[in-house]
Amino acid sequence: MGATSNAEQPNPPPTSRNRRQFLADAVLAVGAVLGLGGLAFRFAQYLYPVILPEKLVEVSAGKVAEIPEGGVRYVNLPEGPVMLENAGTEVRAFSAICTHLGCIVQWQKDRKEFVCPCHGGVYDINGKVTYGPPPRPLDPLEARIRSGEVFVMMKVRKEEPV
Amino acid sequence: MSRLTTWLHERVPVDPEELRKPLREPLPVHLKQWVFCLGGTPAMLFGLLAITGILLTFYYVPYPAQAFASVSNITYRVRMGWFIRGIHQGASQLMIVTVLLHMIRVLFTRAYRKPREFNWFFGAGLFMLTLTFAFTGYSLVYDQLSYWATTIGTNMIADLPVLGKPLLYFLRGGPDVNPNTLTRFYDFHVGVLPLLTTLLVVVHIIMVRLHGVARLEADPREETYPFFPDHMLKEVIIGLLILIGLVNYVMFFPPIVGAVATPGNTPGHIRPEWYFFPTYRWLKLTSLTIGIGGSICYVTGLFFWPFIDAAMEKIAPNRNLWVYVGSACFLVTIVFLLWEAIAG
């Protein structure tokens, strides 16, 4: 009823006919919404990707000897990009993914720092942010050495083979 | 609440009464029979096919090297993938059936007569689009059955006079099958055909509203009843019936995937889908020229049926020739369909 102003229309008196109609309408509404809603839910399940849980997996990252003494080696493992540091007494590993927006950082040998080419973020040799937008240091990764080979613990989402 | 209404009305200056008018459309009471709801049914199925089709595009890859693998992925690995694919397949079969039933209803109630001949034409166009949808869709599965059934179909197109070869090259995207052929079929199925069909459906419905629903020759009653909620409820019931049927059907008969398409290795006993059986049987019975010629005549006759009916009425008034001719064509089609189904 058009653009009439106030809700001054009197409520129709509750006759048994009105109540019956209301009940019928209610049953219709509830049934239809539940049924179609259920179907829509299945459609949504189909669309939403399956997110597998993360697991830590030990991945070989080459030989210790391949990392320059006192320097850094970049390894692009299938599980993710990694920076390996030979700090003399130990080998340290960082994720090479910039904590700002996900670009891969590059090691600057002469300046001894990691620089991100996307927005100019800079990390020192310990992975701490010294300049730019990155909100936190480079993620450290656990590195283990066995018989001269470096193994890095990487977070991986894997589906179990059937 | 009415302040909100006023606020809205200032920005969308549309009269709500105008919007409610189509809902109040008076329909002649003979429409209360369920058989007259068969027009809305394919429309609902089209909506369901569009939704499930769009869902399928989230995982389907339209390139020969990956098409089969992606269909396999949907059917066996994606959550509820078998369900979406099954509903899509089932709804497509049902849509062809309901379009046919609606056509038959319109035919035998003679609703196509003057001045509604154009709408019959658009309806026949929609029927052709539906078949083309089914044909292109089936080609996308890229297993052996799908690949070779499509091969047969497209090579039949090449036999059409004059237009045949150019049309085939257009469909293939080249003189021979090439990697873009599948993508082209995909684009027709997902882009071109939905656009054309939506347009035609809108025109088809507008035409019905412009002319008003055709009166039944045999029913002189003048009373009417409103479209909403009365007729609409019937359509909703049919729609829910279809959904319940499809959901349960797919659970008992989920879709499968056959062997991957191998060009150059045709398996035994390939034939097109059931909706092409009548044409297939006819072509097997006659020479190529008569086969193609006959099929073209049939389709042309279908499109121009209202004018054929009018001509027959002029030649032999009140003899109801249309019943005999119409029934004969209908029977022949069914006979060929069953013949191919059983003996093919």
Next chain:
Amino acid sequence: MSINAQKYLVGIMGLILLVSVIATGYLDAQRRNRENPPAVVVVAQPPLTPDLQPGFNLYEKMSCVACHGPAGKGGVHNFNSQTGQEVPSLIHVADSYTKADLIAKISQGVPITAKLNPDGPIPPLHMPAFKDLLSAQDMDSLVKYLDSLKPAGDNLGF
């Protein structure tokens, strides 16, 4: 059927639909992860003429047959590979590759086979690089043999 009765019917059918849709969830868990590997296509071995013999010998000696099957017919499972979870057959290389491209492919190999499901494992089988293992003459003989694997008859397609 009265209007009210129809409204009740819609409501009830909605609930029936809900129940059916809930049931699909149980079936889903059952059906997923059941692999249905595509059936192996049987292809007749084309006759071996003397000029094809060197290529055939190489095909066996270099173990091509182990992954690509006798006469390149394929059918060897390669879990999670994009090529239908199988090592691809070779019977159509004559149509799909120029001689130069085919030699390049055999020389370079495919170090990591593309995954069907990216969250799944790397497919166990990959195409090795044969560039240091086959001479130019070997490559020629091998390609000649591979080109001969195409089945006779028209190559119809849509």
